[in-house]
Amino acid sequence: xxxxxxxxxxxxxxxxxKEILEDYFKKAxxxxxxxxxxxxxxxxxxxxxxxxxxxxxxxxxIPGVIKDNINxxxxxxxxxxxxxxxxxxxxxxxxxxKLGNFSLIGKGNMDAFAFGSSTENSGYGPTLNPLDKNKVPxxxxxxxxxxxxxxxxxxxxxxxxxxxxxxxASFCGIVGLKPTYGLCSRYGLIAMGSSFDxxxxxAEDVLDTAIVxxxxxxFDIKDSTSIKVKKEDxxxxxxxxxxxxxxxxxxxxxxxxxxxxxxxxxxxxLKKSNxxxxxxxxxxxxxxxxxxxxxxxxxxxxxxxxxxGIRFGxxxxxxxxxxxxxxxxxxxxxxxxxxxxxxxxxxxxSQGYYDAYYNKALRVRNIIKQEFKDVFxxxxxxxxxxxxxxxxxxxxxxxxxxxxxxxDIFTVPVNLVGYPSxxxxxxxxxxxxxxxxxxxxxxxxxxxxxxxxxxENKLWK
Amino acid sequence: MEIKTIVGLEIHxxxxxxxxxxxxCEASYFEDKxxxxxxxxxxxxxxxxxxLNKEALIKAIRxxxxxxxxxxxxxxxxxxxxxxxxxFKGYQITQFEFPIDTDGFIDLDxxxxxxxxxxxxxxxxxxxxxxxxxxxxxGNKAGIPLLEIVSAPEMYSSKEAKEYAKKVYNLVRFVxxxxxxxxxxxxxxxxxxxxxxxxxxxxxxxxxxxIKNLNSxxxxxxxxxxxxxxxxxxxxxxxxxxxxxxxxxxxxNDNLSKTYFQREKEESDDYRYFPEPDIPPLxxxxxxxxxxxxxxxxxxxxxxxxxxxxxxxxxxxxxxIMEERKYYDFFQRITTLYKNYINLANWFSTDILSLVNQYNxxxxxxxxxxxxxxxxxxxxxxxxxxxxxxxxKSVLIDKDDIDILLEKNSLISDQGKLDETVKxxxxxxxxxxxxYLSGKESILSFLIGEVMKILKGRANPLEVKxxxxxxISKIKSN
Numbered sequence: 001x002x003x004x005x006x007x008x009x010x011x012x013x014x015x016x017x018k019e020i021l022e023d024y025f026k027k028a029x030x031x032x033x034x035x036x037x038x039x040x041x042x043x044x045x046x047x048x049x050x051x052x053x054x055x056x057x058x059x060x061x062i063p064g065v066i067k068d069n070i071n072x073x074x075x076x077x078x079x080x081x082x083x084x085x086x087x088x089x090x091x092x093x094x095x096x097x098k099l100g101n102f103s104l105i106g107k108g109n110m111d112a113f114a115f116g117s118s119t120e121n122s123g124y125g126p127t128l129n130p131l132d133k134n135k136v137p138x139x140x141x142x143x144x145x146x147x148x149x150x151x152x153x154x155x156x157x158x159x160x161x162x163x164x165x166x167x168x169a170s171f172c173g174i175v176g177l178k179p180t181y182g183l184c185s186r187y188g189l190i191a192m193g194s195s196f197d198x199x200x201x202x203a204e205d206v207l208d209t210a211i212v213x214x215x216x217x218x219f220d221i222k223d224s225t226s227i228k229v230k231k232e233d234x235x236x237x238x239x240x241x242x243x244x245x246x247x248x249x250x251x252x253x254x255x256x257x258x259x260x261x262x263x264x265x266x267x268x269x270l271k272k273s274n275x276x277x278x279x280x281x282x283x284x285x286x287x288x289x290x291x292x293x294x295x296x297x298x299x300x301x302x303x304x305x306x307x308x309g310i311r312f313g314x315x316x317x318x319x320x321x322x323x324x325x326x327x328x329x330x331x332x333x334x335x336x337x338x339x340x341x342x343x344x345x346x347x348x349x350s351q352g353y354y355d356a357y358y359n360k361a362l363r364v365r366n367i368i369k370q371e372f373k374d375v376f377x378x379x380x381x382x383x384x385x386x387x388x389x390x391x392x393x394x395x396x397x398x399x400x401x402x403x404x405x406x407x408d409i410f411t412v413p414v415n416l417v418g419y420p421s422x423x424x425x426x427x428x429x430x431x432x433x434x435x436x437x438x439x440x441x442x443x444x445x446x447x448x449x450x451x452x453x454x455x456e457n458k459l460w461k
Numbered sequence: 462m463e464i465k466t467i468v469g470l471e472i473h474x475x476x477x478x479x480x481x482x483x484x485x486c487e488a489s490y491f492e493d494k495x496x497x498x499x500x501x502x503x504x505x506x507x508x509x510x511x512x513l514n515k516e517a518l519i520k521a522i523r524x525x526x527x528x529x530x531x532x533x534x535x536x537x538x539x540x541x542x543x544x545x546x547x548x549f550k551g552y553q554i555t556q557f558e559f560p561i562d563t564d565g566f567i568d569l570d571x572x573x574x575x576x577x578x579x580x581x582x583x584x585x586x587x588x589x590x591x592x593x594x595x596x597x598x599x600g601n602k603a604g605i606p607l608l609e610i611v612s613a614p615e616m617y618s619s620k621e622a623k624e625y626a627k628k629v630y631n632l633v634r635f636v637x638x639x640x641x642x643x644x645x646x647x648x649x650x651x652x653x654x655x656x657x658x659x660x661x662x663x664x665x666x667x668x669x670x671x672i673k674n675l676n677s678x679x680x681x682x683x684x685x686x687x688x689x690x691x692x693x694x695x696x697x698x699x700x701x702x703x704x705x706x707x708x709x710x711x712x713x714n715d716n717l718s719k720t721y722f723q724r725e726k727e728e729s730d731d732y733r734y735f736p737e738p739d740i741p742p743l744x745x746x747x748x749x750x751x752x753x754x755x756x757x758x759x760x761x762x763x764x765x766x767x768x769x770x771x772x773x774x775x776x777x778x779x780x781x782i783m784e785e786r787k788y789y790d791f792f793q794r795i796t797t798l799y800k801n802y803i804n805l806a807n808w809f810s811t812d813i814l815s816l817v818n819q820y821n822x823x824x825x826x827x828x829x830x831x832x833x834x835x836x837x838x839x840x841x842x843x844x845x846x847x848x849x850x851x852x853x854k855s856v857l858i859d860k861d862d863i864d865i866l867l868e869k870n871s872l873i874s875d876q877g878k879l880d881e882t883v884k885x886x887x888x889x890x891x892x893x894x895x896x897y898l899s900g901k902e903s904i905l906s907f908l909i910g911e912v913m914k915i916l917k918g919r920a921n922p923l924e925v926k927x928x929x930x931x932x933i934s935k936i937k938s939n
Contacts, residue, residue, distance in 0.1 A: 187508070187510050327544060
C-alpha cells in the first residue's frame with residue numbers, strides 16, 4: 001500500500017498501527033521466502049522499539065525497509081557482507097533518526113558493501129526480481145527495491161553511489177530518488193565512495209517519494225559535507241509546464257530496443273504536451289564511467305581499511321606469525337568484488353600512478369561538472385533512460401564485471417557531479433518495466449519531483 | 462677532516478582542546494580508564510564521519526603566529542593510508558599537500574635563524590599496550606588533535622636542536638596551544654640526523670637516520686650526540702654514504718643511552734595520500750584568522766620586549782620569566798602595584814620561585830598584596846631582607862597573617878632604645894671588647910648577636926654593628 005494511503009487510513013482510523021505491523025510482517029515473511037529481499041526481518045525489534053502513542057511523526061507507523069549498509073542502533077548491520085554478519089551497530093544513521101517512528105520491517109539485501117548492480121554480490125544470496133524471478137532486481141539496493149515492489153514494505157531507504165537506488169528502482173518498476181549530494185546526511189551510511197554516496201528513497205510513486213524526502217532532507221552537523229538549505233514541503237508540487245527539458249543524446253549501441261522505444265514514446269508524449277524540448281549533446285559525459293571506476297575504488301580502498309578484523313566484525317582465530325598474516329586472514333573473507341575494488345583503488349592511488357589515474361580522473365570529473373553547469377544553464381531537466389537494458393538474467397553478467405559496470409552508464413555521471421536525479425517507471429514491457437531518469441539542478445528536488453509527478457500522471461493515468 | 466652535524470626536527474604537539482579533533486569526545490584523558498573517551502567517530506566504526514574541531518584550528522593558528530608562519534586561508538585534509546592496529550580507520554586524517562601553516566622560522570639566541578617548513582594538523586592514534594602474546598588497544602588517545610611542526614634541516618649541533626626545541630616548547634605553551642607535558646606524551650620529537658664529512662677536498666654525507674618518538678629534551682640532545690659518534694664510526698668503517706633508499710629508522714634506549722636499529726626504508730613509504738572527501742577543503746576568512754590571532758592575549762614577542770625594554774630586566778631573568786606563561790602573568794600582576802622591577806625580579810627568580818617549586822604552590826593563588834607589602838617594608842627598611850624572606854615563607858606556606866607578621870618584626874625605630882641596648886651589651890662584656898681590641902675582629906659578631914637577641918631581631922644588623930664600633934672606639938679613646 002502506498003505511503004500516502006497508509007497515512008490517510010491511519011489518520012481516519014481505518015487501520016491501526018498493530019494491524020499494519022501484523023499485515024506487513026506476514027507479507028514480508030512470505031515474500032522474503034520467495035525472493036530473499038531481506039537480510040533480516042526486524043519484527044521483534046520493531047514491536048519493542050515502536051512508540052505506539054506517537055502518531056505525530058511524518059512517517060509514524062509507515063512500514064519501511066532500510067538497506068543493510070545503513071546503521072540502526074542495536075540491530076545487526078552487515079552491509080551485505082559475511083564479514084559483518086554479527087556486527088551490532090551501537091548507533092543510528094541520521095536518516096534513520098529522521099524517519100522517526102516508522103515501522104522497520106527489515107534490513108534490505110544488497111551487494112556486499114554496495115559494490116554491484118544486481119544484488120548478486122550479496123554475502124547472503126541474491127535477491128530475485130519480484131516481477132520475474134529469473135531476473136535480477138538490480139543493485140546494489142536490490143533488496144529494498146524488490147521489497148517495495150512486492151509489497152513487503154511501503155517505502156525503502158537505499159544508498160546511491162553510481163545508480164544503486166535508481167537502477168534497481170527501474171528494474172523493479174518503482175520510483176527511486178537520488179537527492180543532491182549534501183541534501184541528506186551520510187552520517188551512519190557505511191561509506192563506499194564518500195564523495196559520491198547519498199542516501200536515496202525507493203517508493204511506489206512520486207508523491208510517496210516526496211513524503212519520505214520531507215523526513216530525511218536537511219542539514220546534519222555530523223556530516224561536514226551536508227549543506228544548509230531552506231526547508232521545503234516537497235509534496236507541494238508546482239506547475240512545471242514552462243520548464244525547459246533536455247533530451248540526452250547518446251550512442252544507441254548497447255541500448256536495448258525496448259528501452260529506446262519506451263524513451264522515444266515518452267519524448268513524443270512530451271512534445272504533444274507542448275513541453276519545450278531540446279536535444280543535449282554532452283561531449284565529456286562518455287568518460288564518466290572511466291572516471292567513476294578510478295575515483296570510487298580509490299575512495300573504497302581507504303574506506304575498507306577499517307575492516308581489519310580487530311575491533312568488530314569477522315575476527316581471525318588462532319595464532320599468527322605476525323600482523324601481516326593476521327590481516328591476510330581477516331581480509332581474505334571479503335567478497336570477490338570487494339577485493340577487486342580495493343586492489344584497483346590501491347593501485348590508482350599508488351606512487352607513480354597517482355597522477356596518471358587518480359589525479360587525471362579528478363580533473364576530468366571537474367570538466368564534467370563544468371559541462372553539467374553549462375548544460376543546466378540552458379535547461380531545467382535532463383532526460384535519459386535509467387538503464388541501457390531491461391533487467392538481465394540472474395548469473396548473466398556475474399562473470400563479466402565490465403558489462404555489469406555498463407548497466408550504470410546513465411546513472412553514474414549524475415553522482416560525479418552530485419546533482420539530484422530520479423528514476424520513474426517509463427513503460428511496462430511484458431512483466432518488466434523500463435525506467436526514465438530525470439536530472440535537475442542541485443537542491444532543486446522540489447522542481448524535480450514536481451516534473452516527475454507531472455510525467456507520472458501523463459504516462460500512467 | 463671537518464665534520465658537520467645536520468639535524469632536522471619534527472615536533473608533534475597535542476593541542477589543548479576541550480574535545481577531540483573530529484568528534485565530541487572529551488580530549489583530556491590522562492590516566493582515565495581505557496576506552497572511556499570513545500565514540501563511533503574516533504573508534505572508526507563503519508559509517509561514522511569526522512567533523513573538524515574549530516578550537517584545534519584556532520590553536521594551530523596561534524602557533525602559526527608565534528612561529529612566524531604564513532597562515533593559509535586555504536588548506537586541506539588528506540588521508541594517509543597505512544594499516545596498523547592503533548590506527549582505527551586504516552588511514553590517518555592529516556594535511557599533506559596544503560597544510561595550515563607554512564614557511565615559519567625561529568631565531569636562536571645567537572640570532573641564527575632556523576626555518577620551519579610547515580605545521581600541519583592531524584589526529585593522534587590509539588595507544589597499544591603490549592603484553593606477552595597479546596596487545597590491548599586504548600582508544601582514549603585516538604583522535605586527539607596533533608600539530609606536527611617540521612623544521613628545515615638547519616640545526617648543526619645537538620645544542621642548537623635542543624635550543625630550537627626548547628623555544629618551540631616555550632612559545633607553544635605561552636600561547637596556550639598545548640601544555641606540552643612530555644611525560645603525558647603531549648610533545649614528542651622525531652629527529653632526522655646525519656653528518657657532512659669534509660675530507661680530502663670532498664664532501665661525504667652519511668645516510669640519514671630518523672630517531673622516533675623522543676619525549677625529553679635530554680634524550681633529544683643525547684640521541685643526536687650518540688648518532689654523531691655512531692655515524693662517524695660507521696662511515697670510517699664502511700664508507701657508506703647517503704643514497705636513495707638507505708634512510709633508516711632508529712629508536713632510543715634511554716637506559717643504555719643508545720639508539721638502536723629499527724628498520725631501513727627501501728624507498729619512501731607509499732601512503733597513497735588523497736584528499737579527504739569527508740571534510741571539505743578549508744577556506745578560512747581573514748576575519749577568522751585574525752580573530753584566532755587576537756585570541757592570544759599577550760604575544761610572547763610583546764611580553765619579552767616589555768620585560769627587556771620597559772622593566773630593564775637582566776637577560777637571564779627575562780628568559781626565566783618567559784619560560785612559563787604563569788610566571789609572566791604573576792610578574793605582570795605585581796608590577797601594577799610595585800615599580801622596583803629589578804628588585805621584584807630578584808625576589809621572584811630566587812625566593813618566590815624556589816618556595817613555589819618546593820611547596821608546589823599555585824602562582825595564581827598568591828596574593829599580590831602580600832608580596833608588595835613585604836617588598837615595600839624591606840625597601841623602607843622597616844624590616845631586614847632576611848626577615849622579609851622569613852615572612853614570605855610564613856605567609857606562603859603557613860598562611861600567617863601578613864600585617865601581624867610585619868608589625869611583630871618591624872625594626873625598632875626608637876634610636877634611644879637601640880643606643881641603650883648597645884651600651885648594656887658593651888658594659889656586660891668588657892673581656893670581649895678586650896679580645897676585639899687585641900685583634901680578634903671576628904668576635905664582633907658575638908656582640909652584634911647579643912644586641913639582636915635582646916631586640917628580638919628587630920634591628921638592622923649593619924646599624925647595630927656601626928653603633929657597637931662607635932661604642933668601642935669611645936671606650937678605647939677613654
